[in-house]
C-alpha cells in the first residue's frame with residue numbers, strides 16, 4: 146500500500162460502532178492501519194473491534210464522543226494525536242444520522258435540522274479543520290467523507306438530511322482544492338440504501354406491514370427508489386470504495402463523488 150511510507154499508518158473512523166464504519170475497521174486493520182474508533186453510544190462494540198485489531202497486531206484507540214459536542218470532539222482529537230504521536234494518515238467520516246423522515250419542511254423540528262447538521266456536516270468540518278494541518282506536516286493523507294445519494298438530488302420530506310449531505314459534498318470539494326497541493330486527497334462517497342442493521346429493521350417492519358417476506362419488501366423498496374439493480378448495497382460495497390480511495394488507486398483522485406446506489410442516480 147502506497148501510504149505505508151512511514152512504517153505504520155494511522156486512521157480515524159467515525160461511526161465505527163455500526164453499519165459501514167464498523168465493517169470498515171477490519172479492512173483497515175488488514176491493510177496495516179492502527180485505528181482510532183469513534184462513536185457516541187455503543188462503546189462495547191468499539192471495545193470489541195479494538196480487541197480484534199490488537200489480535201491482528203494493530204494498535205487501536207476507543208473514542209467515546211458525541212460528534213455534536215464540539216468540546217468533547219476536540220478532547221477526543223487531542224487524545225487521538227497523543228496516542229498516535231501526532232500522526233494521522235487517513236480519516237473516514239462515516240458517522241451520520243438520518244434526521245426527521247417523511248416530514249415536510251413546514252413541520253421539520255428546528256432541533257432535527259440543527260442536529261443533523263451538527264453530526265453530518267459540522268463534525269466532519271471540525272475534524273478536517275483540526276487534522277488537515279497534522280496531515281500536511283506528516284507529508285500527506287487521505288480523507289473520505291461518507292455522504293449519501295441525497296447529496297446528488299433533492300428528496301421531498303428529508304430536508305435536514307439532504308441539506309446536511311449536500312453541505313458535506315460541497316465542503317469535500319472545497320477542502321480537496323485547498324488540500325491537494327499539500328498532499329491530501331479528499332473524496333465523497335454517496336451511497337444509496339445500504340443493508341445495515343438499521344435499514345434491515347425498517348425493511349422487516351415493511352415486510353410485516355405488507356404481509357410479504359423481507360426479500361420481497363427490499364426488492365419492492367429498491368424498485369420504488371428506481372434502482373437499476375433492484376438491490377441495496379451491502380456495507381462491504383462502500384468499504385471497498387473507501388479502501389480503493391485510501392490505496393494505490395486513489396493516489397491522484399480528489400474532489401470526486403462516488404455514487405454507490407445500484408443505479409438510482411444515473
Ligand SMILES: NC(=O)c1ccc[n+]([C@@H]2O[C@H](COP(=O)([O-])OP(=O)(O)OC[C@H]3O[C@@H](n4cnc5c(N)ncnc54)[C@H](OP(=O)(O)O)[C@@H]3O)[C@@H](O)[C@H]2O)c1
Pocket residue numbers: 159160161162163164165166183184185186187188210211212213238239240241242243264291292293294335336337338339340341342343344380
Ligand atoms: N444505511 C444507509 O442506507 C445509508 C444510505 C446513504 C447514506 N448513508 C450514510 O452512510 C454513513 C454510514 O451509515 P450506516 O447506515 O452504515 O451507519 P449506522 O448503522 O446508522 O451507524 C451510524 C454510526 O454513526 C455513529 N453516530 C451517530 N450519531 C453520532 C454522534 N452524535 N456522535 C458520534 N457518533 C455518532 C453511530 O454510533 P453510536 O450510535 O454507537 O453512537 C454509528 O456508529 C452515514 O453517514 C449515513 O448517513 C447510509
